[in-house]
Amino acid sequence: MTGAAEATAPHGPGTGDAPPVLALAGVSKSFGAVRALREVSLELRAGEAHALAGENGAGKSTLVKTLSGVHRPDSGQVLMDGQPVEFHKPADAQRHGVAVIYQEPTMFPDLSVAENIFIGRQPRASLGRIDRGEMRARAAELFARLGVALDPEQPARGLSIADQQLVEIAKALSRDARVLIMDEPTAALSGNEVARLFTVVKALREQGCALLFISHRLDEIFELCQQVTTLRDGAWIASEPVAGLTHEALIRRMVGRDLDTLYPKLDAVAGEVALKVHRLTREGVFTDVSFEVRRGEIVALAGLVGAGRSEVARAVFGVDRWDAGWVEVNGRRLPPASPTAAMSAGVALVPEDRRQQGLVMDQSIERNIGLTGLKGLRRGPVISRAAERDRARDWAIRLQLKFNRLSDAVNVLSGGNQQKVVLAKWLSTRPQVLIIDEPTRGIDVGTKAEVHRVLSELASDGMAVLMISSELPEVLGMADRVLVMQEGRLVADIPRADATEESVMTAATGRAS
Amino acid sequence: MAPDVTAVNSARAPLSRFLRWDVLVGILLVVVFIGGAAGSPEFANIDNLSFALGDLGEIALIALAMTLLVVAAEVDLSVASVLGLSSALVGNLWDAGWAIETIIPLVIVVGAVCGLVNGLLVTRLGLPSLAVTIGTLALYRGLALVVLGDRAIAEFPQTYVNLAVGDVPGTPIPYPVAVFAVLAVITAVLLHATGFGRALFAIGAQVEAAHFAGIRVKRIKLILFVVSGVVAAFAGVVYTLRYGSARADNGSGLELAVIAAVLLGGVDFDGGRGTLGGVIAGVLLIGLLRNLLMLNDVSTEIQSIVTGLLLVISVITPRLVAVARQRRRVPSPVVPTPPTT
Numbered sequence: 059m060t061g062a063a064e065a066t067a068p069h070g071p072g073t074g075d076a077p078p079v080l081a082l083a084g085v086s087k088s089f090g091a092v093r094a095l096r097e098v099s100l101e102l103r104a105g106e107a108h109a110l111a112g113e114n115g116a117g118k119s120t121l122v123k124t125l126s127g128v129h130r131p132d133s134g135q136v137l138m139d140g141q142p143v144e145f146h147k148p149a150d151a152q153r154h155g156v157a158v159i160y161q162e163p164t165m166f167p168d169l170s171v172a173e174n175i176f177i178g179r180q181p182r183a184s185l186g187r188i189d190r191g192e193m194r195a196r197a198a199e200l201f202a203r204l205g206v207a208l209d210p211e212q213p214a215r216g217l218s219i220a221d222q223q224l225v226e227i228a229k230a231l232s233r234d235a236r237v238l239i240m241d242e243p244t245a246a247l248s249g250n251e252v253a254r255l256f257t258v259v260k261a262l263r264e265q266g267c268a269l270l271f272i273s274h275r276l277d278e279i280f281e282l283c284q285q286v287t288t289l290r291d292g293a294w295i296a297s298e299p300v301a302g303l304t305h306e307a308l309i310r311r312m313v314g315r316d317l318d319t320l321y322p323k324l325d326a327v328a329g330e331v332a333l334k335v336h337r338l339t340r341e342g343v344f345t346d347v348s349f350e351v352r353r354g355e356i357v358a359l360a361g362l363v364g365a366g367r368s369e370v371a372r373a374v375f376g377v378d379r380w381d382a383g384w385v386e387v388n389g390r391r392l393p394p395a396s397p398t399a400a401m402s403a404g405v406a407l408v409p410e411d412r413r414q415q416g417l418v419m420d421q422s423i424e425r426n427i428g429l430t431g432l433k434g435l436r437r438g439p440v441i442s443r444a445a446e447r448d449r450a451r452d453w454a455i456r457l458q459l460k461f462n463r464l465s466d467a468v469n470v471l472s473g474g475n476q477q478k479v480v481l482a483k484w485l486s487t488r489p490q491v492l493i494i495d496e497p498t499r500g501i502d503v504g505t506k507a508e509v510h511r512v513l514s515e516l517a518s519d520g521m522a523v524l525m526i527s528s529e530l531p532e533v534l535g536m537a538d539r540v541l542v543m544q545e546g547r548l549v550a551d552i553p554r555a556d557a558t559e560e561s562v563m564t565a566a567t568g569r570a571s
Numbered sequence: 572m573a574p575d576v577t578a579v580n581s582a583r584a585p586l587s588r589f590l591r592w593d594v595l596v597g598i599l600l601v602v603v604f605i606g607g608a609a610g611s612p613e614f615a616n617i618d619n620l621s622f623a624l625g626d627l628g629e630i631a632l633i634a635l636a637m638t639l640l641v642v643a644a645e646v647d648l649s650v651a652s653v654l655g656l657s658s659a660l661v662g663n664l665w666d667a668g669w670a671i672e673t674i675i676p677l678v679i680v681v682g683a684v685c686g687l688v689n690g691l692l693v694t695r696l697g698l699p700s701l702a703v704t705i706g707t708l709a710l711y712r713g714l715a716l717v718v719l720g721d722r723a724i725a726e727f728p729q730t731y732v733n734l735a736v737g738d739v740p741g742t743p744i745p746y747p748v749a750v751f752a753v754l755a756v757i758t759a760v761l762l763h764a765t766g767f768g769r770a771l772f773a774i775g776a777q778v779e780a781a782h783f784a785g786i787r788v789k790r791i792k793l794i795l796f797v798v799s800g801v802v803a804a805f806a807g808v809v810y811t812l813r814y815g816s817a818r819a820d821n822g823s824g825l826e827l828a829v830i831a832a833v834l835l836g837g838v839d840f841d842g843g844r845g846t847l848g849g850v851i852a853g854v855l856l857i858g859l860l861r862n863l864l865m866l867n868d869v870s871t872e873i874q875s876i877v878t879g880l881l882l883v884i885s886v887i888t889p890r891l892v893a894v895a896r897q898r899r900r901v902p903s904p905v906v907p908t909p910p911t912t
Contacts, residue, residue: 398787407783425769425773429786439765441765
């Protein structure tokens with residue numbers, strides 16, 4: 059269905075005749091009742107960079123994990139050179155020459171770069187000893203081939219994420235990888251680092267590697283790739299040449315509707331200042347961060363992964379300490395490092411990681427919702443189960459939670475419904491300041507719209523909302539103001555009218571995107 | 572367009588409600604009782620049962636505090652040593668002519684300090700309680716030996732000995748067991764019906780989520796360790812008076828019986844799960860088994876082997892059951908990892 063297009067590729071010698079190096083044919087994959095992939099097809103060809111586009115939760119990571127042997131498809135086939143293959147585990151995919159470079163590679167920090175590259179397959183000298191000289195020489199040769207200057211003897215600890223990715227690429231090359239899958243490699247990189255990565259990747263492409271590239275930054279897709287496949291809600295939408303496609307057309311494929319209707323931010327009159335953060339500093343994490351959030355306002359905190367956004371939120375709420383500065387809620391200073399004090403001052407934090415931080419996964423819906431307001435559930439010295447249940451039921455109805463019984467453990471719910479439980483848990487404390495970290499990460503598009511509607515209504519009712527989000531459309535659609543952090547500092551405060559993908563990304567990366 | 576998520580729900584089989592571990596232990600308790608009564612004529616008479624209960628007193632008391640700790644995913648292995656230290660202090664001070672009325676509160680305070688040391692090491696330095704309390708297990712027992720050496724102090728006044736071995740007037744219930752019954756009710760309410768109990772379960776199941784929910788995790792853990800020390804010290808007083816003998820090595824190894832009872836009662840060693848009813852059944856089960864073994868003249872070595880086996884079985888069985896359940900469910904519906912990108 060793809061590849062036949064004539065207009066395809068300036069770099070696509072492999073297009074057309076030879077079967078694709080790696081392909082998916084009609085692959086479906088479900089987790090419980092969540093259908094992560096529905097009959098998705100994809101063809102990766104030698105010498106071609108293929109982009110995978112789609113919103114969060116569209117199924118991109120599941121697709122990558124299917125290609126790399128982490129998941130096995132429920133139905134459909136994985137094909138290599140036109141032949142069906144079955145990857146039972148990641149090692150199978152590796153043996154077939156499929157390598158994945160993750161956003162943040164995991165390395166053995168105490169081993170050298172060369173040892174990391176050849177881990178488990180070290181070159182041997184006599185008596186089975188590891189031939190260190192040979193290992194070093196081969197690592198140096200790989201780096202020369204990639205055209206990067208890295209010392210094979212250096213320990214992996216302290217390498218930047220960009221350098222770690224290059225080590226991973228060298229590792230893939232050392233295994234003669236024919237397919238390189240890059241899952242959001244640029245999310246945490248600076249402008250120069252992205253440029254260097256692209257030089258390396260383009261060279262590999264020209265050497266005949268097949269590339270699958272995932273990025274939220276559309277410009278990068280247009281710069282690097284010849285083909286693009288779009289997923290939405292786990293379904294295949296289109297595979298087409300990048301040439302001739304516009305940004306707008308691609309976004310329409312990803313979202314399936316106009317952005318404005320997806321993010322229904324109501325206009326609200328900003329009231330007095332509810333949250334004031336003054337020169338807050340946590341050494342080595344964030345520095346000199348000052349901002350205000352007014353009642354009725356949704357303020358987004360944008361920036362790259364690792365810019366320090368979640369860390370600021372954690373400090374404001376008191377989960378972490380801070381070293382300098384102060385936080386005021388409704389004019390009253392908060393003591394440092396006390397979530398209890400922050401809660402009684404009217405602050406709520408919906409954390410980033412709902413499975414670890416937001417919920418007690420084994421416990422029931424009602425217990426999770428009740429956990430933030432145990433005092434209010436007391437009748438005499440004991441907790442009233444009826445009150446606990448009533449509170450949970452109230453919020454479950456208000457947030458349109460889909461559940462069987464309130465006594466069911468939250469781990470049987472879908473991601474979107476789990477997020478609603480976390481919201482209920484915090485909204486039931488009647489906060490005046492709501493800090494919400496990645497409100498829609500990993501939840502389906504329908505629930506996403508509901509969460510956005512709820513946030514918008516809360517702001518209209520006078521709540522001050524501080525929203526951390528890595529999804530630019532969400533930031534642009536929801537926020538009255540956009541604060542941008544870069545490397546632990548607040549670098550921009552952009553009003554809604556001036557906030558565009560370009561202005562935010564420029565501030566976040568210190569480069570024109 | 573949104574995936575159909577309403578149906579994600581394990582329809583729990585009605586049978587599995589009865590197959591709860593603590594209920595099973597309760598049933599086992601009844602079986603052992605009936606079996607014991609049938610097999611040994613001395614077993615099921617009031618005097619023997621009263622003795623068996625009294626003999627359980629210290630284990631039962633300490634198990635209450637231990638349950639709270641284990642639910643919060645901590646453990647205190649130093650309890651038997653605190654008991655020994657308490658016993659040694661009672662002996663030493665009594666020998667030095669102090670009044671029992673002065674000795675008891677003082678010993679309780681020492682127990683609190685022992686617990687505080689455990690708690691501070693765990694909460695302030697972030698050390699695992701298993702390691703910390705193995706260390707203080709040795710430390711406190713060592714202190715007990717310093718206090719009393721290898722002497723044995725006996726001849727405590729009969730009025731106090733009576734409090735430890737005598738029955739509540741008009742009943743066959745020994746005083747320590749009556750104290751235990753009252754404390755057990757309080758602990759059960761605390762664990763299962765108060766905000767404190769809810770906090771303990773949350774801490775044990777997902778400590779980070781508990782912290783994010785504004786629960787003062789460190790403070791609560793510190794309190795639990797202090798309570799554990801206090802209860803162990805009190806149990807030391809009971810032990811000393813009951814045997815009428817204060818020795819530095821009193822109660823050594825008792826922590827294993829306590830932990831065996833708690834785990835046998837269905838409390839998850841990883842925290843976050845368990846019922847006090849289960850623990851009480853576990854304590855009674857261990858007590859009856861020990862009593863039966865004793866009545867049948869089984870050596871203490873074998874008794875120790877039985878305790879050890881029970882401990883291992885109670886840790887292993889729930890895991891095996893969980894694994895078996897997991898296998899039965901075809902596409903594991905428990906963790907629908909949302910596709911994230």
